[in-house]
Amino acid sequence: MMSSMTSIKGGRYxxxxxxxxxxxxxxxxxxxxxxxxxxxxxxxxxxxxLLGPSxxxxxxxxxxxxGLEMPDSGRVxxxxxxxxxxxxxxxxxxxxxxxxxxxxxxxxxxNVEFGLRVRGQSQSDRSTRSGELLELVGLKSQSDRYPxxxxxxxxxxxxxxRALAVQPEVLVLDEPLSALDAKVRSNLRDEIxxxxxxxGITTFFVTHDQEEALAIADRIAVMHQGQLEQLxxxxxxxxxxxxEFVAEFVGTVNRLPGRIVDSSxxxxxxxxxxxxxxxxxxxxxxxxxxxxRPESIGIREGSDAGCRILAKSFLGSTIKITLLxxxxxxISVAIPTSDAALVEGVDAVNLYSRGQALLVKGK
Amino acid sequence: xxxxxxxxxDSDVRxxxxxxxxxxxxxxxxxxxxxxxxxxxxxxxxxAYIGVFLALPAISVITTAFQDGNGKFTLSNFNxxxxxxxxxxxxxxxxxxxxxxxxxxxxGLLAALAVSSTTNRVVRSxxxxxxxxxxxxxGVPLAFSFIATVGNFGIITKLLKSAGIDIYAHGFSLYxxxxxxxxxQYFLIPLMVLIMLPPIQxxxxxxxxxxxxxxxxxxxxxxxxxxxxxxxxIFAAFIVLFTDSFAAYATAQALTSGTIPLVPIQLxxxxxxxxLAGQTNLGDALGAGMILVVVLAGVIYATIQRRTxxxxx
Amino acid sequence: MATIAPDxxxxxxxxxxxxxxxxxxxxxxxxxxxxxxxxxxIVPIVSSARFSFLGNHNSFTISAYTQLFGxxxxxxxxxLSVKVGIGTVFLTLVLLIPTVVWVHVRLPKMRRIFxxxxxxxxxxxxVVVTLGVITSFRGLPNIIYGTPVILSLEYVVLALPFSYxxxxxxxxxxxxxxxxxAGQSLGAGWIKLLRYVLLPNIRGGIIGASILxxxxxxxxxxxxxxxxxxxxxxxxVQVGQLAASQAVALSLIALLFTWxxxxxITLVFSQRRASRSIAVADE
Numbered sequence: 009m010m011s012s013m014t015s016i017k018g019g020r021y022x023x024x025x026x027x028x029x030x031x032x033x034x035x036x037x038x039x040x041x042x043x044x045x046x047x048x049x050x051x052x053x054x055x056x057x058l059l060g061p062s063x064x065x066x067x068x069x070x071x072x073x074x075g076l077e078m079p080d081s082g083r084v085x086x087x088x089x090x091x092x093x094x095x096x097x098x099x100x101x102x103x104x105x106x107x108x109x110x111x112x113x114x115x116x117x118x119n120v121e122f123g124l125r126v127r128g129q130s131q132s133d134r135s136t137r138s139g140e141l142l143e144l145v146g147l148k149s150q151s152d153r154y155p156x157x158x159x160x161x162x163x164x165x166x167x168x169x170r171a172l173a174v175q176p177e178v179l180v181l182d183e184p185l186s187a188l189d190a191k192v193r194s195n196l197r198d199e200i201x202x203x204x205x206x207x208g209i210t211t212f213f214v215t216h217d218q219e220e221a222l223a224i225a226d227r228i229a230v231m232h233q234g235q236l237e238q239l240x241x242x243x244x245x246x247x248x249x250x251x252e253f254v255a256e257f258v259g260t261v262n263r264l265p266g267r268i269v270d271s272s273x274x275x276x277x278x279x280x281x282x283x284x285x286x287x288x289x290x291x292x293x294x295x296x297x298x299x300x301r302p303e304s305i306g307i308r309e310g311s312d313a314g315c316r317i318l319a320k321s322f323l324g325s326t327i328k329i330t331l332l333x334x335x336x337x338x339i340s341v342a343i344p345t346s347d348a349a350l351v352e353g354v355d356a357v358n359l360y361s362r363g364q365a366l367l368v369k370g371k
Numbered sequence: 372x373x374x375x376x377x378x379x380x381d382s383d384v385r386x387x388x389x390x391x392x393x394x395x396x397x398x399x400x401x402x403x404x405x406x407x408x409x410x411x412x413x414x415x416x417x418x419a420y421i422g423v424f425l426a427l428p429a430i431s432v433i434t435t436a437f438q439d440g441n442g443k444f445t446l447s448n449f450n451x452x453x454x455x456x457x458x459x460x461x462x463x464x465x466x467x468x469x470x471x472x473x474x475x476x477x478x479g480l481l482a483a484l485a486v487s488s489t490t491n492r493v494v495r496s497x498x499x500x501x502x503x504x505x506x507x508x509x510g511v512p513l514a515f516s517f518i519a520t521v522g523n524f525g526i527i528t529k530l531l532k533s534a535g536i537d538i539y540a541h542g543f544s545l546y547x548x549x550x551x552x553x554x555x556q557y558f559l560i561p562l563m564v565l566i567m568l569p570p571i572q573x574x575x576x577x578x579x580x581x582x583x584x585x586x587x588x589x590x591x592x593x594x595x596x597x598x599x600x601x602x603x604x605i606f607a608a609f610i611v612l613f614t615d616s617f618a619a620y621a622t623a624q625a626l627t628s629g630t631i632p633l634v635p636i637q638l639x640x641x642x643x644x645x646x647l648a649g650q651t652n653l654g655d656a657l658g659a660g661m662i663l664v665v666v667l668a669g670v671i672y673a674t675i676q677r678r679t680x681x682x683x684x
Numbered sequence: 685m686a687t688i689a690p691d692x693x694x695x696x697x698x699x700x701x702x703x704x705x706x707x708x709x710x711x712x713x714x715x716x717x718x719x720x721x722x723x724x725x726i727v728p729i730v731s732s733a734r735f736s737f738l739g740n741h742n743s744f745t746i747s748a749y750t751q752l753f754g755x756x757x758x759x760x761x762x763x764l765s766v767k768v769g770i771g772t773v774f775l776t777l778v779l780l781i782p783t784v785v786w787v788h789v790r791l792p793k794m795r796r797i798f799x800x801x802x803x804x805x806x807x808x809x810x811v812v813v814t815l816g817v818i819t820s821f822r823g824l825p826n827i828i829y830g831t832p833v834i835l836s837l838e839y840v841v842l843a844l845p846f847s848y849x850x851x852x853x854x855x856x857x858x859x860x861x862x863x864x865x866a867g868q869s870l871g872a873g874w875i876k877l878l879r880y881v882l883l884p885n886i887r888g889g890i891i892g893a894s895i896l897x898x899x900x901x902x903x904x905x906x907x908x909x910x911x912x913x914x915x916x917x918x919x920x921v922q923v924g925q926l927a928a929s930q931a932v933a934l935s936l937i938a939l940l941f942t943w944x945x946x947x948x949i950t951l952v953f954s955q956r957r958a959s960r961s962i963a964v965a966d967e
Contacts, residue, residue, distance in 0.1 A: 482717055
């Protein structure tokens, strides 16, 4: 739909992003610590997703970066400038909010031009720039509409164009998709990613939706109780979570009892031998708790089938199966749809390991 | 553009104002029309009641205004109404209402802004409750409590006199148009607060944050967003306050015993037969004139509103 | 003139943590404004109280009150106003509850239009209404036109801007249509629906509308005096021409009696709204 679909880093505005650094940032609200000693380094042009449950401090981190919230201590550095004490208006950060952030008394075009008007640019310059950006977000034809005449998704596109119009050094998005319908959400998500890559702008994206985070991020920063739990690529966060919290928050896990066999194998109840890696060494024979992803467990028929099938739900490319073992423990397994025949007309099955354990935890 | 079609269909347009359009669907089947008719039946008692006890009196005043004593059409009632003392009373009434409303708009707006800036819950609920209560005050008791305060022998008057300031010697009089304008503030200011609190609170934090992150200063936010958003409700409030003080009768009557030349007072005197009127239906002409002033105020309001709030439509 | 009902509409979109630095007035300025405005409202009350207890040579006396309570007319006019008020409240509820419910269930698209109709009395000043009543109802039987019944009949209309709004917003706050459909699916007829589902759910609105209407009736002067009925406010003006301190005492009583119930409903409604908006605000 657009001539400039090319996604070259550095993009057509030929600016590459700036590094962003949080250093020991802390912020308290009354008695609650929203951020405690938060550290994060973002590479130039990177898209970092701040992921966590509500109240984990991700929005506070974002607002501190944007200058809408002053940290109690610590520093925020953009490029090689310490911006900690700089007011929001002087930081040149483009921001997209959850929803309703468009100025209701201005058309889409006027909204996009707002930042330029503030900077005293001429009407013709503003028009050119807003035309360019509305085209970038695919809303050229809606420029004269007022926000209430636009759908939720369109409003967020305009908000993105408005944030980008001032050529910000950093782009900051605070759950921009959470108020949208599923379909619109995934469209716009891909769109944001495309534009971000095209412009090569360092971007922070806050969400509580792990699927969204996995899909869009260069690196995910999982946050918990005001602190960074893990900062890594989506794949690493998913397959190699640093903490139990990360393992549970990103994706689904089974917690199963097991007994250590040797330094790389653990015998998991009902599943059998599972490979693991761990920094802490466990004595052979010690009782542990093993965290295993549903897709790391396979299903096969057996004579003394130990697990009853409680429910099957078809999710498109996979089938999620809920099982109950003899000790009344629920186990969740995901098998590829191509293996559907395995569970057709079957009441009970045996399990086997198809991958590594995420984490092994001493009891 | 096909990619976006689904989204364009997603016409889940989120209203930014709290208005709802009253749309009447077109092209209904006859069955639907019959049901529509039956639905309308339930509203008849209400409509009929308004018709008999509001519309009928109002219409009879307007039609009688165009008749002479024998029921023949004439404009002479209006001729009388726009001359001499009656014309002056219209001017005085409009002046009074305009000034009183203007003062209340300014003071009330400041008070509303002050209340919405405080986080103190006690102050907040005190002012909200106070506004709800005082906006409904008025009439005779209000007049007497001001007489007790700054009347000829009022407590404050005497207090100031003992301090060497004789306000009545300096041209102040409670029993004047100025005095009335002050007394009216007692219900106009709280009314203004009540009207303005919701729109002020409807200014979203996101708009302020967004404007800041786009580099706007405090004054730029007000110039381009805050004031344009608050102006329509301020106009609306002004019109409400204006018509409110224009129609007020009790306070003025009790305060001045009918000596002040305001339209409602003149009309009241005509009704109770305290004045020898040259023409039988002069009162109806005054009444029609009052309705006209209120309607004109409404029309001016609607015109301004259409210009200032294009974005609401 | 009484003009507007306290805003009984539960607010859905604004919440308390919406205040922002840009909107804030400076702290000293804020308190100066609130203090001055507050004084303007308190001084007349305090002065009235002082005035009503003022005897000869600045002595303290309660004679204004004792004399008033000893006057037969005080009680008779108060009784008349209360009677008119009760009649008006009754008529208002009988007329408005079915109408508001009907509009919400059957004519939801006309809701704004009915709200606009309820505001029409603001367009016709009450003095003009009185004149119209005289010209158009003169011929009616004495039982209506010649008795205070006509006051109740007209007060229903004149208090409409407050009463309708109070009821309408309380019905708006519940999902009436779903409640009705749920009730009907469970086999309830309209009477049972009204009795067990609708009325309990809009009780707040009914109480609010009743208090506002009653307060209006107790204070209304223009129509009553011009139609020559000596209601409480008319009596008050008559007293004012004879004995200032008694009139002020009487005013104070009248003001307190209308303020207290109004303050109660405003507080109750604003608190309910506050709790609702807290429930709305997530995170």
